[in-house]
Amino acid sequence: MCLPAAAATQSNDGESMTLASHYSYWMTILLMITGLYIVVARGNLIKKLIGLGIFQTSVYLIYIAPGKLIGGTAPIVAEGFKIYSNPLPHVLILTAIVVGVATLALGLALVVRIYEEYGSIEEDTILEVERRDEADQEKAGDRS
Amino acid sequence: MRDFFVLRVIAKLLIPFMLLFALYVEFHGDFGPGGGFQAGVMVAAAIIFYALIFGLPAARMLVPDALVESLIALGVLLYAGVGVAGMLLGGNFLDYFVLMSDPVAGQHRGIFLVELGVLITVSSVMLKIFYVFAGRGRDAIE
Amino acid sequence: MALLVLAMVVQHNLFSVVVLFGIYSFLMATVLVALDAVDVAMTEAAVGAGISTVLFLAALYLTRGDETRPLHRTWSALLVSVGVGGALVYGTLGLPAFSDPAAPIHTHVVPRYIHEGPKETGVPNVVTAVLASYRGFDTLGETTVVFTAGIGVIALLRRRRRKEGDR
Numbered sequence: 001m002c003l004p005a006a007a008a009t010q011s012n013d014g015e016s017m018t019l020a021s022h023y024s025y026w027m028t029i030l031l032m033i034t035g036l037y038i039v040v041a042r043g044n045l046i047k048k049l050i051g052l053g054i055f056q057t058s059v060y061l062i063y064i065a066p067g068k069l070i071g072g073t074a075p076i077v078a079e080g081f082k083i084y085s086n087p088l089p090h091v092l093i094l095t096a097i098v099v100g101v102a103t104l105a106l107g108l109a110l111v112v113r114i115y116e117e118y119g120s121i122e123e124d125t126i127l128e129v130e131r132r133d134e135a136d137q138e139k140a141g142d143r144s
Numbered sequence: 145m146r147d148f149f150v151l152r153v154i155a156k157l158l159i160p161f162m163l164l165f166a167l168y169v170e171f172h173g174d175f176g177p178g179g180g181f182q183a184g185v186m187v188a189a190a191i192i193f194y195a196l197i198f199g200l201p202a203a204r205m206l207v208p209d210a211l212v213e214s215l216i217a218l219g220v221l222l223y224a225g226v227g228v229a230g231m232l233l234g235g236n237f238l239d240y241f242v243l244m245s246d247p248v249a250g251q252h253r254g255i256f257l258v259e260l261g262v263l264i265t266v267s268s269v270m271l272k273i274f275y276v277f278a279g280r281g282r283d284a285i286e
Numbered sequence: 287m288a289l290l291v292l293a294m295v296v297q298h299n300l301f302s303v304v305v306l307f308g309i310y311s312f313l314m315a316t317v318l319v320a321l322d323a324v325d326v327a328m329t330e331a332a333v334g335a336g337i338s339t340v341l342f343l344a345a346l347y348l349t350r351g352d353e354t355r356p357l358h359r360t361w362s363a364l365l366v367s368v369g370v371g372g373a374l375v376y377g378t379l380g381l382p383a384f385s386d387p388a389a390p391i392h393t394h395v396v397p398r399y400i401h402e403g404p405k406e407t408g409v410p411n412v413v414t415a416v417l418a419s420y421r422g423f424d425t426l427g428e429t430t431v432v433f434t435a436g437i438g439v440i441a442l443l444r445r446r447r448r449k450e451g452d453r
Contacts, residue, residue, distance in 0.1 A: 022383065024384050029374045032374070036367045037363055037364065040363035060314070061314075065321060066389060067391060074323070076175070076412065077400065085321070086391055087412040091413055095424065095425060097326065098333060105341055106438045109442040110442065111345055113443070175410055175411060185336070219429065238423060255414065258425070262425065277443065
């Protein structure tokens with residue numbers, strides 16, 4: 001739980017760049033590169049999708065965090081509140097989450113189909129099967 | 145799952161409230177947090193919960209596949225239909241001001257209908273995705 | 287949260303990775319509440335911790351993949367990630383500080399949404415007003431994307447598995 005703590009302790013000192021003022025960006029980037037690392041370094045397709053999910057949540061944060069105003073409240077207009085956090089990124093990310101889960105389901109469907117075709121969800125095994133098939137086809141082509 | 149008495153009773157108690165809360169989130173979304181996307185996911189989650197506890201065939205009997213598939217299209221059509229209705233009544237596409245005599249009331253009604261369309265599409269797509277995944281496992285066993 | 291993510295990197299058992307991902311989504315929802323994005327937090331809690339966990343478990347069951355192999359291409363991957371991260375951190379140096387009221391994000395269309403939105407649409411929740419009314423086209427597009435993804439999943443998985451002899 002890094003970000004709320006950061007939000008609570010930060011001072012609103014405007015111009016000068018401090019560790020606190022950009023902490024939220026850096027945490028987001030940490031999450032982002034972890035997701036990227038999982039996607040690149042892991043051969044398992046489901047693990048890759050989880051990495052993409054982490055990457056995606058970091059994008060949510062990079063949109064939402066700049067919209068927060070300290071002392072502000074959620075953007076539901078009511079009597080007695082003057083400062084509201086920025087509603088626009090909320091709208092964009094709200095739809096992005098639902099679209100994200102729909103595309104995630106599409107990705108998982110593709111993984112299931114790949115498993116049925118190749119018998120594995122490991123990248124290198126799939127490539128091996130692919131290479132073997134190609135070699136078989138070449139052999140068949142030579143014969144004909 | 146069918147043998148867990150406690151789970152069955154709790155599920156029966158909880159599911160009506162889950163659906164009710166989804167409807168509250170949908171229709172109170174103008175005044176508090178909420179809206180079509182959240183409510184759609186909640187409706188789907190309630191029915192998926194039912195399917196997990198009572199088995200997929202029971203859920204498929206409750207909400208048949210054909211109904212879910214037609215609802216997927218109906219939601220998008222409702223959304224686009226609101227836009228076309230605005231055009232027919234003399235405004236632009238998705239122009240809510242002309243839906244009723246009072247512009248603000250027209251806006252309110254337009255938002256209401258659009259959110260309903262979103263609710264229908266999102267919930268039925270999520271439910272259909274779950275059915276397809278779960279049904280595939282069943283085919284594999286047979 | 288960062289610890290949880292690191293645990294997900296090193297964990298080999300896919301089932302526990304999926305469970306960790308559910309917990310991570312829930313923590314993310316609490317972070318979003320702290321950032322005043324209540325609508326988004328609600329969606330993230332329902333979608334990330336609920337539906338996507340169920341979908342991941344279903345896919346795990348269908349593919350019977352319990353264990354992942356150890357990491358490969360570790361060093362090049364680490365190099366790429368750290369390089370991208372370093373470039374991004376360098377990019378943040380030019381960004382406005384957290385919660386700076388003078389930042390561009392707070393000065394353009396948003397004041398109009400907040401001040402005029404409730405009057406023009408009669409809806410006090412600005413997020414709903416912007417979502418369904420001001421940016422109705424966007425939302426129509428998003429709904430169509432969800433629709434298309436649903437159709438794609440149906441097309442990929444609906445047919446029964448072919449018999450081995452049919453290939």
